[in-house]
Amino acid sequence: MSTETTQAAPARRTTGARGEAAALRNALASTPRPPRASAMQSLLAFGWRGMLKVKHVPEQLLDVTITPVMFVLMFTYLFGGAIAGSTGEYLDYILPGVLVMSVLFTTVYSGIALNTDLTKGVVDRFRSLPVWRPAPLVGALLGDSVRYLVAGTVIVALGLALGFRPDAGLGGVLAAMALVTVFAFGLSWVFTTLGLLLRSPNAVMNAGFMGIFPLTFLSNVFVEPQTLPAALKAFVDVNPISILSTASRGLMHGGAEATDIVIVLATAATLTAIFAPLTTRLYRRG
Amino acid sequence: MASQSPLAIEASGLVKSFGETRAVDGVDLAVGAGSIYGVLGPNGAGKTTTIRVLATLLRPDAGSARVLGHDVVSEPERVREVVSLTGQLASVDEDLTGHENLVLLGLLLGLRRKAAKKRSAELLDAFGLAEAAGKLVKHYSGGMRRRLDIAASIVVTPQLMFLDEPTTGLDPRSRNQVWEIIRTLVAGGTTILLCTQYLEEADQLTDRIAVIDRGTVIAEGTPAELKASVGSGALHVRLLDPDQRPAAADVFERALGAVHLEPDPAGLSAPCADAERAAEAVAELGRAGVRVGGFSLGQPSLDEVFLALTGHPAEDQDDDGATTVLREEQAT
Numbered sequence: 001m002s003t004e005t006t007q008a009a010p011a012r013r014t015t016g017a018r019g020e021a022a023a024l025r026n027a028l029a030s031t032p033r034p035p036r037a038s039a040m041q042s043l044l045a046f047g048w049r050g051m052l053k054v055k056h057v058p059e060q061l062l063d064v065t066i067t068p069v070m071f072v073l074m075f076t077y078l079f080g081g082a083i084a085g086s087t088g089e090y091l092d093y094i095l096p097g098v099l100v101m102s103v104l105f106t107t108v109y110s111g112i113a114l115n116t117d118l119t120k121g122v123v124d125r126f127r128s129l130p131v132w133r134p135a136p137l138v139g140a141l142l143g144d145s146v147r148y149l150v151a152g153t154v155i156v157a158l159g160l161a162l163g164f165r166p167d168a169g170l171g172g173v174l175a176a177m178a179l180v181t182v183f184a185f186g187l188s189w190v191f192t193t194l195g196l197l198l199r200s201p202n203a204v205m206n207a208g209f210m211g212i213f214p215l216t217f218l219s220n221v222f223v224e225p226q227t228l229p230a231a232l233k234a235f236v237d238v239n240p241i242s243i244l245s246t247a248s249r250g251l252m253h254g255g256a257e258a259t260d261i262v263i264v265l266a267t268a269a270t271l272t273a274i275f276a277p278l279t280t281r282l283y284r285r286g
Numbered sequence: 287m288a289s290q291s292p293l294a295i296e297a298s299g300l301v302k303s304f305g306e307t308r309a310v311d312g313v314d315l316a317v318g319a320g321s322i323y324g325v326l327g328p329n330g331a332g333k334t335t336t337i338r339v340l341a342t343l344l345r346p347d348a349g350s351a352r353v354l355g356h357d358v359v360s361e362p363e364r365v366r367e368v369v370s371l372t373g374q375l376a377s378v379d380e381d382l383t384g385h386e387n388l389v390l391l392g393l394l395l396g397l398r399r400k401a402a403k404k405r406s407a408e409l410l411d412a413f414g415l416a417e418a419a420g421k422l423v424k425h426y427s428g429g430m431r432r433r434l435d436i437a438a439s440i441v442v443t444p445q446l447m448f449l450d451e452p453t454t455g456l457d458p459r460s461r462n463q464v465w466e467i468i469r470t471l472v473a474g475g476t477t478i479l480l481c482t483q484y485l486e487e488a489d490q491l492t493d494r495i496a497v498i499d500r501g502t503v504i505a506e507g508t509p510a511e512l513k514a515s516v517g518s519g520a521l522h523v524r525l526l527d528p529d530q531r532p533a534a535a536d537v538f539e540r541a542l543g544a545v546h547l548e549p550d551p552a553g554l555s556a557p558c559a560d561a562e563r564a565a566e567a568v569a570e571l572g573r574a575g576v577r578v579g580g581f582s583l584g585q586p587s588l589d590e591v592f593l594a595l596t597g598h599p600a601e602d603q604d605d606d607g608a609t610t611v612l613r614e615e616q617a618t
Contacts, residue, residue, distance in 0.1 A: 024467065027412035028474040033442050034396035036367070045393035049382070056381050056422060121375030125438070128341050130366040131394050 042135035050143015060109055065154045068102035072158060075222060088163055095159040096248040097221030102155050103148045103180045108208035110144050111191030115201045134280050141188055148184050152177045166252040176251040179264060183244050186268030189275035196282040221245050240267045294319040294446050294477040299349035302335050309335040311501030322478045324492030332501040333481040334374055337448045341371045354445055370439035374450040380424040384415055384434050388441055395442045409437040429460025436467055446477045485591055505595050519559040526577040528552040534576045541567040
């Protein structure tokens with residue numbers, strides 16, 4: 001495609017070179033320097049960039065939604081009867097958990113995206129701009145939050161189509177999605193840190209999924225932990241992903257424990273408190 | 287505190303190390319406002335690191351630098367407000383369209399959305415990219431990407447622009463376009479610090495040049511001064527038979543007073559500014575029975591400049607400061 005344009009250009013240039021030079025001089029003459037962008041303006045601009053990426057590179061979103069969709073279908077119809085007695089009952093159990101899983105998988109992409117910026121030289125450009133220093137990072141994560149919501153919506157819509165019926169209605173579903181998104185925001189700082197430490201986007205992807213995959217499976221996303229060996233059960237019980245899943249189930253079906261929600265929010269806050277400054281420091285160092 | 291200084295850049299004794307490697311090892315620069323200043327050197331000489339320090343992307347380990355009157359260490363924010371950087375990698379977002387890239391930068395520089403869109407359209411027009419405005423940058427050719435990159439650096443006209451090897455990897459036509467853009471920028475009053483590996487580029491564009499090698503400035507002056515110091519031109523000859531090179535070298539020694547054996551086993555050159563003397567030397571080769579495949583009279587290459595200035599050829603290193611071993615050997 002690019003050869004086509006290079007070939008088309010010479011014809012234009014013979015007639016337009018002089019005009020282009022004049023246009024260039026005009027373009028250079030006509031810029032009074034605007035006042036510096038506020039922190040909010042720069043955040044919104046970076047958030048907008050994140051959304052544009054969802055639009056132009058939808059594959060990323062597909063990657064992280066197809067796996068959870070497969071899990072919903074496989075687990076519900078293959079194991080649902082055996083695990084929970086009926087597929088319908090199991091769907092009610094598994095769907096909030098898979099919502100958690102799909103959104104948490106998406107957070108790995110925050111790290112991959114940042115590493116891509118770093119290796120492509122885009123970070124240099126942003127760092128040489130007079131903007132609020134953490135804006136590229138925070139703005140990107142805000143944009144990513146939109147991606148989490150899209151991933152979450154796909155899962156919930158699939159569930160509803162298959163017969164998932166949340167007792168707490170739409171309000172409960174929205175509350176669960178909000179809680180998962182807040183937790184994902186906290187967790188994504190871990191991956192942005194990784195994104196700045198590792199050498200290539202692929203390395204971030206491998207390390208990220210190597211961490212998030214077992215953590216998700218060693219939780220109560222797919223099975224109740226009662227039948228597990230004691231040591232494993234102890235781990236599953238304290239795994240923040242279990243607590244997040246339990247809280248999401250509670251919010252969707254009614255009967256959420258306040259303690260669970262507090263633990264989830266506190267974990268998100270702790271992750272942010274540790275990894276956000278770390279990411280910012282690494283980003284500044286470049 | 288503001289820019290009363292007629293110098294756009296004043297750097298003295300800049301040092302930046304990465305681990306054991308001193309990528310920049312005591313660089314001094316004095317760049318006049320409104321000029322194009324060239325920093326010439328091979329890969330790994332420390333050009334990029336110097337630019338990154340001046341653009342506040344790296345903190346120097348020692349030394350000081352003021353850019354348009356602002357200290358790069360104590361007032362980085364002020365520096366960022368008046369400079370822009372076009373890095374060696376075309377630092378535009380490949381997953382966005384050209385238009386979106388420019389609008390994004392407009393917004394980040396404080397323009398309102400409408401003004402940012404208008405500015406983007408204006409720049410795309412001026413840089414001959416209007417037709418590609420809605421295309422994703424990953425589908426752009428190298429030259430288009432470069433032009434977009436430069437456009438991105440002047441969304442708000444900077445007072446000083448850093449250009450790091452803006453034409454490396456471009457075909458001649460795209461290169462000429464980029465040169466034209468650079469000339470227009472300077473005519474508009476912008477100061478430019480241009481890093482390049484090509485003597486020809488520095489000669490075409492710059493007012494003054496600093497030649498940098500292994501992290502230090504080894505020569506400084508106008509292009510004319512620099513070329514005079516190394517001989518203003520060179521005769522290059524390619525032989526049909528590499529075995530005849532010793533004979534050809536003898537002829538060059540006699541006719542032109544010097545000879546430089548090129549890395550190509552069939553190539554040799556000698557400093558020579560005068561076309562008649564060059565023609566005479568080539569004729570002399572024929573008389574000596576040396577079969578010539580081709581010859582040209584041109585400016586000295588960077589390699590020859592380096593040979594003249596340092597006594598060693600400009601070896602190509604992949605990364606800034608990758609000559610650690612060599613330098614350590616010299617230091618001891």
